[in-house]
Amino acid sequence: MSKKSMGEVVMSMLFALVGCGGIVIIQLQKFDALSNTGTTDFRTMPTFAGTMLVLLSLVNGSRVLIGEYQRRMEAAQDRDGQRQGERVAEEQGEQIQGENCKSNNHDQVTRIRVILMFLLCLAVAILMKALPFPILVFGFLFLAFLVLGQKKIWINAMVSLLGSGLVYLIFIVLLKLPL
C-alpha cells in the first residue's frame, strides 16, 4: 500500500475514533439542571456530528482500501507490461535513482523541519505567559530561521532582533495589546 493511502486510512480511522469517543462521552453525560425536551436535547447536535463522522470516515477508509486492492489486482494482471517497464527503468537506472535520492532527501529534510517547527510553535504557546514577549519572539524567530534552513547565524540574529523589536513596537507600544 502506498504511503499516501496508508496515511489516509489512518486519518480516517482516527476521525472515526474521535466520532465514537464524542458519541460515547455525550451520551454518558448527565445534565439535571433543566429538563431536556426530546428533540431539543443538548445531545442531538454532537451525536449527529459524531455519527456522521464515524460513518463517513469508515466509508472513506473503505474507499481507499478498495481502490488499493483494485490497483493491486490491475498491477498483477499487467505483470508482463510491468516487467517491460522495469527493463526500461533499468536502462535509465542511474538517472532515476539519482532523482529519487534527491527527492527522498528533500522529503526527509522537510519532515524534520515540520516536526521542529511544530515543536517551536508549541513552545511559543506554552511559554507565552512565562517569558517576556520580546525575548520569546527573538528566540522563536532565531530558531525558526535556523530550522527553515537559514544558516548564517549573524544575519539570523540581526533579523530576529529587528523582528522582535518591530513586533514590540507595533503590538505593545502602538496597539497596547496585553502581551
Added chain:
Amino acid sequence: MNGVIGYLSSAFTPVNLLITFVGSLLGILIGAIPGLSAPMVIVVLLPITYKMEALPALLLLIGIYNASKLGGSFPAVLLRTPGTPAAACTCIEGHAMAEKGEAGLAIGYAIFASAAGGLVSFLACLFLSPLIAGIAIKAANADIALVGILGLVMVCIFSRGNMIKGLIGVALGLMVSSVGADPINGAVRYTFGNRSLISGIPFIAPLVGMFAIGTVLSDISVIGRPSGQRTGPIQVKIPKFGQCIRYWKELMTGAIYGILIGAVPGVGAEGSTWLAYATVKKRSKHPELFGTGIPEGIVAPEASNNAVTGGALIPMLTLGIPGDSSTAIMLGAIMLQGLSPGVTLFRDSPRLTYGMIAGLLTSTVFMFLIAWKMIKPFVAMLDRDRSWIFPFVVVFASIGAFASSNTTMPVLLAVGFGLLAYFMQKYGFPVVTLVLATILGPTIETNTRLALLFSKGSYSIFYATWLRKIIIAIVLWLIISEMINAVKAMKTK
C-alpha cells in the same frame, strides 16, 4: 437613498481611504508571493484590527482580500507559478504572452480586467445585498437553519477533493462547535472540566491554526525549491481603452460568473476562473488560438477572479454565511468587534455593511493605481525566500490568538488545529469545510433547536413553506447528483 449614500461615504474619510490603500498594497504584495495566501495574511493581521473600529478594520481586510486576487496574476504571467490558486488559469495565456515578449501587456490586461471585474462586482453587491437582506430579515429559525445546512453542503461539494472528505471536515467542525455550554439549555459539553472551554472553542483558534500555522507547516516543503521560469525585464503597458473595450463580452462573462459563483459558499474564485476561461474559449471564433497567448484568455478569468469578491460578500453580509475562506475570517473579525453577523447585520449596522461595500470600490481603484504605477517592486518580490516570512506569520498569528482573550488556551488550540490542518492537507481533506462548519455550527444548532421548540418537536416545520421545500430539494439534489457522479466515475475507472 440619502441614507445609503451617507453610509457609503463612511468609507471615503481620509483615514479609511488610507487604510484601504494600505490593505490593497499588502494584498497585491501577498498575492504576488507564491505560497502566501490572502486568508493566511488576513488571519495574521487580525491582532492589528483589535484596537481599530469595526469599519476601518474590515476595510483593511477587504483591501487585502480584493487586491491579492490581482497580485496572484503577476507570478502567473512571469514565472508560470500562480501566486494564488485562482490565478492558475492566467498562467496559460499570460505566460504564453510573456514568452512572446509581451509580459507587460499581459499584466496590463490582467490589471484592467481585474479592476473592471471588481467594479461590476461592487455594483452587484451594492444592489443585490439590500434586496437579499430585506428577504432574509423576515426569515424564521427554520429558514436560517436550512440556509446554513445548504451552505455547508455546497462547501463540501465544491471544495477540492471529494464530497466524503468535505463532509468529514463538516462533521469535525460541527463537533468542534459543540464544545462548551449549549446555546439553549446551557449544558456543558466536551470541556473535560476545563473552565476556559465553557464559552466554547474560541473561533480564532481554528482560524489561526488552519490558515496560518497549518499552511506554514504544509508549505515548508516548498522552501528551497525554485519558483519557476522568470521571463526578462518587464514594463507594464496598460492596453488602451479602445483595445480593452473590444473584449467587453469576455469581461462581462467573467464578471457574471465571478459574482454568481462567488456567492455560492465554498466554490471560490478557482472554479469561476476556469469556467469563465472554458466558456470564452467555447464561444470564440478562433478557439485554436487559446493557449498561444491571447488577451481574451486573460481578461475573462481575471475579471471573474476579482468579481468573486463582491459575490462572496453578498451571503456574508446578508445571511452570515461566508462565501470563501477569506470572508469566513472577515466574519470572525466582525464577531471580534462585538457585532453579530447574520440576517440582522444589515439592519443593525448599515454604516458597516454599506461601508464594506464601498470599500470594494475604493480598494479596486487603489488596486488598479498601485498595480499600474508600482509594478516593479512587486515583480522584485516574486522570488523572495519564504523561510524569512513563515516565522513572522507564526508570531503574528500567535499574537492574534493570544490577544483575543489574553490567555494561552487559544494559542495552544491553534497549534493543535495547525497540526490537524497539516495532516488534513497532506491527505487531501479540505480544511475550509471544517472552518466553515465551526463558524456556522452554532447558528445551525441554535436555529434548528429553536424551530423545534416552537413546533413542539415536530420536524414538519422544516418543510412547512415553499422556500424551505425548495432549499431541501436543492440540498438533496446536490447530494444525490454528487453520489451519482461518484458512482459513474468509479464505473469509468
